[in-house]
Amino acid sequence: MAQLVDIESLIARVALGDRKAFSTLYDQTSAKLFGVALRVLNNRASAEDVLQETYMKIWRRADRYASNGMSPMSWLIAIARNTAIDRLRATRDSANLDDVSNHLVASGPTPEQSVVAAGEAARITECLGKLEAEKGQAVRGAYLQGLSYAELAEKFSVPLNTMRTWLRRSLISLKECMEQ
Amino acid sequence: MTSTSDTPEDGILAAEYVLRLLSPAEEAAFEARLTLETHLMDYVAFWASRLSGLNDEIAETTPPSRTRRQLMARLFGPIEPLSFWQRASLWQGLSFASIVLSGFLALQMLQIPEPTLPAGPKALLISEISAEDQSLRVLAIYKANTNHLEIARTAGQAAPGRVLELWAIAEGAAPVSLGVLPEGANTSVILPEGMSAQLASLTLAISDEPPGGSNTGAPTGAVLAVGQVSEL
Incomplete structure (x- = not known):
């Protein structure tokens, strides 16, 4: 870049x-x-x-x-x-x-300074890789394709609330991984 | 707000917000909180920058050239292939009278190929929009055949970080924006429907505005220059 x-x-x-x-x-x-x-x-x-x-x-x-x-x-x-x-x-x-x-x-000013994109790419890829494959795909689907919870639930053939729980847990793991 | 499931902790709610997983109602509620609770913005910034790492996975695809053309036309109006003002930059600094005379001659020449056109407004309609102290001077000439105003800025410029916006004011009516003047000295704007009929009684004005122009539909900054349209 x-x-x-x-x-x-x-x-x-x-x-x-x-x-x-x-x-x-x-x-x-x-x-x-x-x-x-x-x-x-x-x-x-x-x-x-x-x-x-x-x-x-x-x-x-x-x-x-x-x-x-x-x-x-x-x-x-x-x-x-x-x-x-x-x-x-x-x-x-x-x-x-x-x-x-x-x-x-x-949105207004954010305290977060801009980050080097290459580092971010490596980090998120690494952290997504630590999730189960389907869960990583769900996060990617939400970010890259703008899929909603309902669409994700359909795509992965699980009930809506299960998808919510899945994804939130994945986000918690991701957050922990990326904060390290 | 209307969520049927338990609301997650803020750090995860922020991720759902960035991912666009919230319903419109939840999104609105979160945005309302964002304006008040600064710690939420930290979470949003965290997720936005971390997730932006996935942007590398998106393949570049060159859009068709018509998209660019349509965009520029939507933002800046159609491009005039033959604008005599574009050749007029050397006129800056010349007297008002000589500019008007040259403009008049140029218009005459433009009309030569079509001498049998049905009669339009015969008189040349011009306006010199100027500040009292002449720190800003803009000349506008109306071209009836295209319903355009040719604009040439002959003195002054926008303040740093600000833009100049052109307004048309019909008698007793609110100002109507004719657009932001570009950095360059010359441009051309289309008159809104119905305005050309009352052109001879219009007042043109230029205001000082934030980049992109006023977003209220009315001048928000100081009115820097004013001019009446008159017949020559």
């Missing part, structure tokens, strides 16, 4: 309304964010739409980046992921159309 610094300064310029920086940021990051949306939505047309919505949010909220403490790429991915999950849920349950909340992105 040699371009981390570049992305950070691009976001800073986008926050000042710099359209050229915005174009460059799109060119450098859209393939990743499109991958994120595709993974969640599994539909090219929706993913294209969500990608546009994601960058519209990035254009409007770039000024909030500096205060949120995440690595720049993680921040962009979080916006794409949340936008895609919002879309997924809106299509699945049109009653919740207005529930497009800002999530992480709108």
Whole structure:
């Protein structure tokens, strides 16, 4: 991730309304964010739409980046992921159309400093590897595909409450592992 | 809140929040707590950064080029292939009169290929939007054939970390945003439906706004420059 610094300064310029920086940021990051949306939505047309919505949010909220403490790429991915999950849920349950909340992105300053992405990748992979295979897959399914408890329960053919218990226990183990 | 099962401890609740496993009601309740209880934000940050390690598992896929085009058009309006202001940067610093004259001649030239067009507004509608002390000067010329305002900033700029937003004010009505002015000196904006008819009586104004522009629909910062639209 040699371009981390570049992305950070691009976001800073986008926050000042710099359209050229915005174009460059799109060119450098859209393939990743499109991958994120595709993974969640599994539909090219929706993913294209969500990608546009994601960058519209990035254009409007770039000024909030500096205060949120995440690595720049993680921040962009979080916006794409949340936008895609919002879309997924809106299509699945049109009653919740207005529930497009800002999530992480709108949150205020966090004390957590940004972390080197490579280290994080190794750590989470290692800790997920210590869980039973299916439980690790459930956490991955929730994060990468935005699966809900109900969908996870169906996917792994267990009752909903069992899935809840499973996943919460897995999260507790993960937390302990990652805090070491 | 409406959870049927026992609510887990906050550190795990935060993970469920980041993973988006909470129901909309639980999500809203958690977000309400987040604004008040700072320790929750620490948990959210912990999970967000740790789970972001999984981002490496997502394959990059290049989106089609139309997505980029549509996005830019949605955000910044259609791109004008032939904008005479783009060639006008050397006019900065010239007198207002010479800019108007050049603009007028340019418009005349643009009209030559279509001499039999049905009669539109004949008069050239222009506005000089300026600060009292001339620290900010923006010139707007209306192009009837495309319903665009060509904008050229000839003096001044946005304060560091701020942007300039252009507003149209019809008589007795609330200001309508015409968009944030780009960093560059020249741009072009589309007039909203119905506004071109009352163009000759419009006031244009520029306000100082946070990046991305006002999010209230009305100017939030100081009004830096004002100009009447007039016929030439």
